[in-house]
Every structure is written in structure tokens, then in C-alpha cells.
Amino acid sequence: MKNNWSHIRTPTLLIDEKRVRRNIHRMVTKAARAGKVFRPHFKTHQSRAIGEWFRDEGVSHITVSSVGMAEYFASNGWNNITIAFPCNLRQIDRIDELASKIDISILVDSEDVAEQISKLVNHKLRVFVEIDTGSERTGIRYDNPEAIMRLYALIEESEFLEFAGIYSHAGHTYACRSREEVKKTANEAIDRLEQVAAVFEKKIGVCYGDTPGCTVLDDFGDIITDLSPGNFVFYDMMQVHIGVCEVDDIGVVLCCPVVTEKTIEPVVTLYGGAVHFSKEQLDDKSFGKVAMLNPSGWEDSVVGSLERISQEHGMVRLDGVTAKAGDVLAILPVHSCLTAECMAKYLTLNGVYLDHYQKSR
Known part of the structure; x- marks a missing residue:
């Protein structure tokens, strides 16, 4: 689609x-x-x-x-x-x-x-x-x-x-x-x-x-x-960091709307925080890596880091790309198991929602 x-x-x-x-x-x-x-x-x-x-x-x-x-x-x-x-x-x-x-x-x-x-x-x-x-x-x-x-x-x-x-x-x-x-x-x-x-x-x-x-x-x-x-x-950025898979092996991303942007530095705020990602971090202290969406999915190149999170907010620093309020960024999760647990449902590239145990109990 x-x-x-x-x-x-x-x-x-x-x-x-x-x-x-x-x-x-x-x-x-x-x-x-x-x-x-x-x-x-x-x-x-x-x-x-x-x-x-x-x-x-x-x-x-x-x-x-x-x-x-x-x-x-x-x-x-x-x-x-x-x-x-x-x-x-x-x-x-x-x-x-x-x-x-x-x-x-x-x-x-x-x-x-x-x-x-x-x-x-x-x-x-x-x-x-x-x-x-x-x-x-x-x-x-x-x-x-x-x-x-x-x-x-x-x-x-x-x-x-x-x-x-x-x-x-x-x-x-x-x-x-x-x-x-x-x-x-x-x-x-x-x-x-x-x-x-x-x-x-x-x-x-x-x-x-x-x-x-x-x-x-x-x-x-x-x-x-x-x-x-x-x-x-699913794999995830932790597995990439360990060295056992590549970014193009990762099967899920958390898509988050951009809600505000800084004018001095390339930082944007996402609707997406700890309740969506968990608080798992990579060795560089990031909570996920940024990929850009395309018409049929997402790109395999990393263009930024999720540097800070609170309950609902996520602060992203971009590298070589820009984003404005209303855009959507794809975040490659640090630990896909916990992100899936937090989100409790999936959207396929064809627009179909898949069920999850958390939604059934």
C-alpha cells in the first residue's frame, strides 16, 4: 500500500x-x-x-x-x-x-x-x-x-x-x-x-x-x-548494537508524530515517551534511533537519536534531515519486546491492525 x-x-x-x-x-x-x-x-x-x-x-x-x-x-x-x-x-x-x-x-x-x-x-x-x-x-x-x-x-x-x-x-x-x-x-x-x-x-x-x-x-x-x-x-537496535543483525532485519518501528520543533538546534519533540518505548537505553544513552518513513514502509538508514524521554514526550536530535510539527518519524526501538508490550497492537504496512495478548486480558 x-x-x-x-x-x-x-x-x-x-x-x-x-x-x-x-x-x-x-x-x-x-x-x-x-x-x-x-x-x-x-x-x-x-x-x-x-x-x-x-x-x-x-x-x-x-x-x-x-x-x-x-x-x-x-x-x-x-x-x-x-x-x-x-x-x-x-x-x-x-x-x-x-x-x-x-x-x-x-x-x-x-x-x-x-x-x-x-x-x-x-x-x-x-x-x-x-x-x-x-x-x-x-x-x-x-x-x-x-x-x-x-x-x-x-x-x-x-x-x-x-x-x-x-x-x-x-x-x-x-x-x-x-x-x-x-x-x-x-x-x-x-x-x-x-x-x-x-x-x-x-x-x-x-x-x-x-x-x-x-x-x-x-x-x-x-x-x-x-x-x-x-x-x-523483530530484532531491534540492541541486537544491532551487539552485532548480531543489521538495521534492515528490524521488523517493527514506533511511528511518532512531531509536536514541536526547536529553531536553534535540530531537535524536535515527539508524541512518544516512556509509556510507549519503555526506558531501555543503548550504550550511548539513546532510547531509540530515527528512520524516515517512505510510501511503502521505512528507510534502513539511521538519521537521528531519541535522546530524552518523559512519560509522553520524546526529544529527538536529527542528523542531516529536518522535521516539522505534523510530520511522523519512525523510531527503531532499543528493545522491541518491551516496546511491543507497551503498545499492545500492531499496524501492518497494508493498514491492518493485528491483535496482541495485552489487549485480550
């Missing part, structure tokens, strides 16, 4: 379906070539409609980050879902209800939690033991085999719990600043998972997932059975 975007009146998350489908196809192909089950994380897009683009590529196993999100996608026919977040005992009744209908997997890193779950559920529930390979967020440390095996024994003894394997998100790859550094960090995480798997006397499921690692690696070794990256579906 060719247009001048005159219908954009407020901050609007614009999605390029062609780019997103290309990103999906690349990762599906990579997982298939590596002989791994592809279990993409849907926490980035959170959309039934975008989920169908994965189905078009033959995807049948998915990962989510909350019970509510699992219910949302289960209602759209997804029958194999992993909730990649430490099990929240206060929602165990809803998890048990899901387990009565679909193949649901959860993450556990505590013996106490495992014991309580086994007493509270009445349906078979698959359990991944979460392993910390260096992100230091959640999970049992990879070098604590005694704790890992005690938790495994509890799961094996339970009537309703079924051991699904081990799971790790190497989130510390986001601190890397080059492809080579990502490769080193991701391979180290996989080596640590191999160390854990070696403790078991049988072959187990080993799920690994982070966008930087899954993007730069082609060889995941023999021990990894499943891959579950998420951000790759």
Missing part, C-alpha cells in the same frame, strides 16, 4: 510482515539444519496473528513467559507450550487446568516448589529444571550437580510430574558487544549445559534459547535438543 501515513495520529507500532516472516524463516531453517526442535519464545510478539506466521513455517511447539499468555495461545489451538518463567504457585490451579487440555511444560529450580506442585496438581505436568549458565537470574547453577539431581529425583518420584529435561536462557549474551564475543559466551553456556547433562545416566532434553546466541551460532553441539529464542522475530 502506497501512502503518506496521514492516518497515523498517535504513537503507532508499525510492522513489516515481509521482514518478520523472513526472520522467522531464517531461524526455522537454522533449527532444522541443526536437527533441533524449534520452540520459539512468543513473549516478544504476543500475537495470535503473528503466531500464524510461525505455523506457516511448520512450527508446533512454542514458549511463553506467563500463564495468561499460555492460556491466550492455547485458545488459538497451540497444544505444546512451555512457560519459561519460574512456576508461580499462586497460579498452579490455572496451570493444572491447562495441563488437562494441552501438553504444558513449566520451569522449576526449587525442591520446595516441586514438592508443593506435586501435591496441588491432578494432571500430568512436564517440568524443566532451569539451569543458570551465567546469567545469574534464576535457575540452579550449572556447577551444583547435587542440587540438580535432588530436584530431578523429586520430579521422578511424583505421580503427576514428568521430567522434561533442562532449560537455560543465556541472557548474559546481551552484555556482549561483538559477534565473536557472543559466540564465545554462547558456546560457554552450551558447554555448561553439556556438563549438567553428563550427570544424568540417560539422554535428556536440553532446551537453549537466546536471540544473540541462536543468531550467531550454526553448530549447537549434540547435547542441545531444543532452541527457544524470541527477540529474533
